[in-house]
Amino acid sequence: MNKEQKEQYLRDYGTLKSQGKPFFPYAVAKDSAMAIVVMAVIIAMSIVLGAELGPKADPTSTTYTPRPEWYFFFLFELLRVIKPPALVPLATIGVPTICLILLFLLPFYDRGPERRPERRPIATTAGIFVVCAIGYLTYLGAAAGPPTQIDIPVPANVSSQGPEAVANFEAGSQVVAQSGCAACHKFGENGNSGPGPSLTKIGARLPAQAIQRTLLNPSAPMPSFSALSEESPTQFAQMVGFLAALK
Amino acid sequence: MAKIKLPATPSNPLSSPKRPGKKYGPSGVMGHAGEAGVTAVDWIDERTSLSGGLRWAMFRKVPKGTNWFYTLGSATMFAFLSQAVTGVFLAMYYDPSATRAYESIQYINNDVFLGEFVHGMHRWGSSVMVILIFLHMGRTFFFGAYKYPRELNWVIGVALLVMTMTMSFSGYLLPFDQRSYWATIVGVNINGTGPLVGPYLSEFLRAGPYFGATTLSRFYAIHMLMVPGAIAALMGFHLYLVAKLGTTAPPWIKAKPPEELREEKVTVDP
Ligand code: HEM
Numbered sequence: 122m123n124k125e126q127k128e129q130y131l132r133d134y135g136t137l138k139s140q141g142k143p144f145f146p147y148a149v150a151k152d153s154a155m156a157i158v159v160m161a162v163i164i165a166m167s168i169v170l171g172a173e174l175g176p177k178a179d180p181t182s183t184t185y186t187p188r189p190e191w192y193f194f195f196l197f198e199l200l201r202v203i204k205p206p207a208l209v210p211l212a213t214i215g216v217p218t219i220c221l222i223l224l225f226l227l228p229f230y231d232r233g234p235e236r237r238p239e240r241r242p243i244a245t246t247a248g249i250f251v252v253c254a255i256g257y258l259t260y261l262g263a264a265a266g267p268p269t270q271i272d273i274p275v276p277a278n279v280s281s282q283g284p285e286a287v288a289n290f291e292a293g294s295q296v297v298a299q300s301g302c303a304a305c306h307k308f309g310e311n312g313n314s315g316p317g318p319s320l321t322k323i324g325a326r327l328p329a330q331a332i333q334r335t336l337l338n339p340s341a342p343m344p345s346f347s348a349l350s351e352e353s354p355t356q357f358a359q360m361v362g363f364l365a366a367l368k
Numbered sequence: 369m370a371k372i373k374l375p376a377t378p379s380n381p382l383s384s385p386k387r388p389g390k391k392y393g394p395s396g397v398m399g400h401a402g403e404a405g406v407t408a409v410d411w412i413d414e415r416t417s418l419s420g421g422l423r424w425a426m427f428r429k430v431p432k433g434t435n436w437f438y439t440l441g442s443a444t445m446f447a448f449l450s451q452a453v454t455g456v457f458l459a460m461y462y463d464p465s466a467t468r469a470y471e472s473i474q475y476i477n478n479d480v481f482l483g484e485f486v487h488g489m490h491r492w493g494s495s496v497m498v499i500l501i502f503l504h505m506g507r508t509f510f511f512g513a514y515k516y517p518r519e520l521n522w523v524i525g526v527a528l529l530v531m532t533m534t535m536s537f538s539g540y541l542l543p544f545d546q547r548s549y550w551a552t553i554v555g556v557n558i559n560g561t562g563p564l565v566g567p568y569l570s571e572f573l574r575a576g577p578y579f580g581a582t583t584l585s586r587f588y589a590i591h592m593l594m595v596p597g598a599i600a601a602l603m604g605f606h607l608y609l610v611a612k613l614g615t616t617a618p619p620w621i622k623a624k625p626p627e628e629l630r631e632e633k634v635t636v637d638p
Contacts, residue, residue, distance in 0.1 A: 122516050130516065133623035137431040138614055140626075145426040146372065148434065155439035156446040163450060163496055167488030172477060177470040178549030180579070189551050190540055192498045193533075200558075225526045227509075228519035236512030236619035248509050301550065341557035341570075344550065 126234040180348045188304070194262025195255045200305075200316035200342075202258070271298040271308045279366050293363025296356045305343070308367075317343060322367060329365035336361065424611070431617035437511075438615055440504035445603060447497035451535075454490040455592060462542070464588035466581050469544040494536050501532055513616040521609045524602055531599050538591040544584065552587075553579060 122130070142148075189197055199216060231244055238245045271294050279290045297303075303312030307319040323332065336346040336357075350357040413419045430438075461480055463472040476483040505525065508514055514522035541552040556579075560570035573590075575582040617623075 127516055134431070134614070134617065136623040136625055137433075137617040137621060138429050141429040141431040141434065141617075143427050144430050148430045148438070149426075151436065152439050152442040155436070155443045159443050159446050159496060159500070160450065163447070163489050163493045166492035166496070167485055170488065170492060172484050172488035172491050174470070174473055174477065174543055175545035175547045178466075178544045178546055180549070188547065189555060190494075190536055192495065192536065193555075221526070221530070224529075225523055228514045228516075228522050231515070234515070236515060236616075238510045238512070238619070241512065244512075245510065248506070252506065341560045342554050344553045344557065 122232055122234045130234065191259065191263065195258035198258040198262045271303055271311045273309050273311075273367070276366055276368060278368065289359055289362055290366055292356075293359035293361075293366075296360045297363055300346070300349075300360070320364060320367060324365045324368040327365075329361055332364045333361045428611060428614065430615060431621075433618045433621040434615065435618060437507045437618075440500060440507050441610070444497060444500040444504050445607075447493055447500055448599065448603070451490060451493050451497060452596065454486050454493065455596075457486050458490055459592060462588075464542070464585045466544070466584050469542065469584055473543050494539065497532060498536060501529055505529060511616060511619055518609070518613055518616070521606060521613070524606045524609070528599060528602055528606065531595050531602070534595050535591060535599070538587045538595065541584065541587045542591065 196217060231241075233241070235241050273294060275287050275290055279286050297308075302308075302317075302320070305317040306312050307314045307321060309321050312320075327335070337350060338347075339345055346357065346360070349360075409419075458476065461472055461476045461483070463469060473487070476487055478484075508522065508525070537552075537555060540548050540555075542548070556570050556573050559573065560566050571577060573583070573586065574580070575586040
């Protein structure tokens with residue numbers, strides 16, 4: 122907006138304002154009605170949905186699903202949409218940071234005098250696109266569900282080693298499933314494809330030693346399983362064994 | 369909106385002056401008691417001059433065409449106030465230590481009178497506040513309300529949005545159940561992948577390289593002192609600017625100068 126347009130705006134606004142009504146009681150009445158609605162919704166949600174607690178936090182436990190509050194789903198889903206590992210830092214922080222900077226600076230690059238949405242096609246389209254994108258990603262995040270199930274047939278090289286190997290393999294599959302790995306990794310038909318890489322054939326790519334190192338010392342955002350290895354070495358060994366057998 | 373009916377003008381606005389020798393003002397104990405409220409307000413106003421500011425904020429005009437979309441900002445503020453009040457009640461029983469946090473929330477839920485109700489209001493109130501803040505931001509975006517002269521109010525608004533999201537992130541850990549614990553670990557790790565400040569931010573949040581005993585009290589301090597204080601301060605500034613600049617009129621409302629001015633313009637222009 123140049124100087125003339127600014128003055129024009131202030132003049133028009135002054136006219137509209139002088140023809141308006143006082144904030145008290147007109148706007149205050151509407152705001153109060155809205156406040157009552159907000160309060161009623163919060164109270165109703167509290168009564169209907171309650172405030173249940175899950176099981177107590179346990180750093181060594183293996184039955185968790187790392188799911189954020191629903192309004193962070195869209196950020197979390199962004200991690201899954203952007204697949205190549207090299208781009209993951211971009212997804213985790215790059216895209217949100219850029220979006221945030223764009224949001225902060227909006228008034229400084231959108232300086233046109235026009236305010237009607239139908240006459241600001243770029244801004245309005247961009248706004249609708251962002252709303253749809255956030256809505257869609259939130260839906261994806263909600264639909265993903267808590268992934269705690271992994272059905273992978275016992276590979277031939279394991280079953281040929283006898284029943285003990287098979288039992289170990291299945292126990293490891295249990296530990297992995299309950300550890301929520303499938304929230305971020307794919308295992309055959311199960312799990313989510315991202316942010317982590319697919320683990321369907323991880324044993325072919327990494328030896329057991331390397332898998333163990335990664336579990337103890339993962340790169341973010343994956344949580345470390347060092348607590349599990351200290352508290353319950355058998356379960357940890359089963360986990361490593363299971364992953365190493367996926368070929 | 370319907371106009372409020374003006375009170376009828378008194379039939380005799382100029383009451384005759386008191387006769388000389390008669391005292392002005394109320395008389396008798398009851399008369400003075402009746403004036404007590406006015407006297408107290410006058411006493412405060414004489415020392416603070418607050419009434420001017422109050423009149424300025426409350427009796428400013430709101431432009432023609434202001435509609436229900438304009439209540440979203442104050443609804444957000446109201447949700448925040450609800451969070452503040454319910455949060456104070458939770459803080460009376462909550463214990464931010466890794467060994468006691470879960471039990472103290474359990475105690476709130478099971479033993480405190482209306483405890484689960486207040487806890488539920490706080491938990492779901494956060495969702496309501498996030499929804500309202502996004503709706504309010506959408507309203508100001510699609511109405512072009514961030515343009516001159518309200519740019520600064522938009523910037524403050526985005527800061528409020530970030531801090532509101534920080535509130536929900538830091539509050540999520542506090543119940544210290546499995547869900548909140550592991551979600552927060554992953555969340556902090558995601559922070560750590562950020563460029564430059566990422567790793568430092570994660571260390572700051574965890575209060576060290578690992579999730580430890582002090583992490584929870586750090587989250588608690590962030591959640592109930594640091595961020596809400598900043599939100600309250602910025603909200604005050606946001607509202608000051610709203611009162612100072614006035615709220616926008618809906619963009620499709622055209623300014624029509626009053627008749628007198630238009631006629632004048634016709635005669636002045638050649
Ligand atoms: C804690 C959160 C917030 C509170 C309590 C709040 C409160 C308010 C209130 C009461 C108004 C008056 C008009 C109305 O209600 O629409 C307002 C106006 C405004 N807000 Fe907010 N707001 C918040 C967050 C935001 C955010 C996130 C943004 C944008 C990024 C924003 C941008 C604006 C702008 C640009 C105006 C001027 C609108 C106009 O004059 O029409 N606010 N805010």
